[in-house]
Amino acid sequence: MAESPFDIVIGLEVHARLLTESKIFCPCANRFGEEPNSLVCPVCLGMPGVLPVLNHRAVDLAVRAALALDGRIRPVSVFARKNYFYPDLPKGYQISQFDRPFCEGGAVPLPDGSKIELIRIHLEEDAGKLLHPEGDDGHSLVDLNRCGDPLIEIVTAPVITSPEEAYLFLVGLKEILLYAGVSDCNMEEGSLRCDANLSLRPRGETKLGTKTELKNLNSFSAVRAALRWEATRQERTLLDGKKVNHETLLWNAETKEASPMRTKEEAHDYRYFPEPDLPPLVIDPSRIDSIRATLPELPGPKRERFMKEYGVRRYDAEVLTSSAELADYYEKVAARFPDRALAAAFLTGTFLRYLSEDDTAPGLAPVGPGALARLLSLVRDETISLSAAKKVFDVLWKEGGEPAEVVDRLALRQISDEGEVEKLVVSVIDENAPQVEQFLGGKEKVFGFLVGAAMKKSGGRANPSVLGEALRAALEKRRGGRRA
């Protein structure tokens, strides 16, 4: 594709559901997957005369997220009503924050060392969920369980320059929110939702072009795919000499296309005003300090420390710190086992594969860090080969047990004893006379075949370096004997 004459400008709005027990303004449970309309009360049903009361933990978690994202906490912030009529919102307004959000600024670091700046983070309540059943065209079904769940909305500046960068931002943001323990970020359950906007402008131009908004982005890859699609569409539109309309598009993950949302335009007039039922939110500096004191080490600093402290490569450090739990697991193995590179390789390869196959978390893995360290020690002292270690790991994972004992039970102990290897070499030379002749005749490649034959005969247990040396020595001896 020829280089585009346009620059892409992307902004993202991410909603994250906070990990509280109860909703933000009432004591109903903040829980996914319950019977419809079972987690509701007069407050979240929007009955007349009720009053919202702010959830203490929702504020704590919001502040925690803001600190983890390096935002500035506003000492006094104000709740505002966002007014719109829609069946998912029984009050007719959503309690949100408008011109004085609790957090301004902040940033998410990207793997290349750059940063995506945030404009703001605000607290708000979620709306209910609408179903549009087929075969009941004129109607929608409403479940208000989600109505009033505590959300933070994280808004980036329009500074993201490609769909790929948007994707990396979301991965980095999710890591930070998970590390900080503020949200489970489960996209299937709607705990993390993303809307995007995109505009193009002629390369070098500073004024922003007309943007479109993209909704219904149900995964990070959907965000990336939708943004790519929309960038291409806008580019064609502009190159055709037409104008981009300011509109909202709905992404269809199956057809991989977006189409304009059918909605009335005046719905965008939200008539925000300060929420009269809630005094301003005053966040005391001492509260901020005590929340800051409980923040764990975040992915970026942890990555740097892993590279410095354990000498692992950047890529391995990124994989190992992609979740706090995996990073903890690695550190526990590393505390018991000196070969950090081997531990990193085993964790990022075999261990992660088993985790994903069983869809489980490092902390719940059937092989704990102690057992894994003992297993890897057997590799390091050449008791077993790396491939034997993988067999033992499989048994430990599925049946449990102690590494050394499984090694004995499966008779996987590596043959390093020189006398034993010598015997193996002698019998392989005897049994493969034609190949030995070829080798002695100068066909060096046949050496590999002979090593393979010996390894096979040992049931894969021969120590490869001892075997290689012994075989070469025996063959050279024959060659020498012949010359004499």
Added chain:
Amino acid sequence: MDIDKDEAKRIAELARLGLDDDDAKRLAEEMAAILECFRALREADVEGVLPWIAPVAGSAPERPDIVEKSRAGKNALDGAPDRAGRHFRVPRVIG
């Protein structure tokens, strides 16, 4: 800001209220009169005065994060004009 009949109709539409021409004309006059009262406030010198948000001093009270069950859902469903199982059933707005 002046309120004319069209503005009154726009505001009514945002509030999902149906107005005929006579209503719109009457409401436009009433709203204009209300805004006229506020115009007097503009005379006040508010240089350096913070916006007034709430009638009480101090921060929003906070409650502990504790779940309480409510039977309101069942009652609301029983009282709803239309339902489908445990869902409220409403006229479709978009889609």
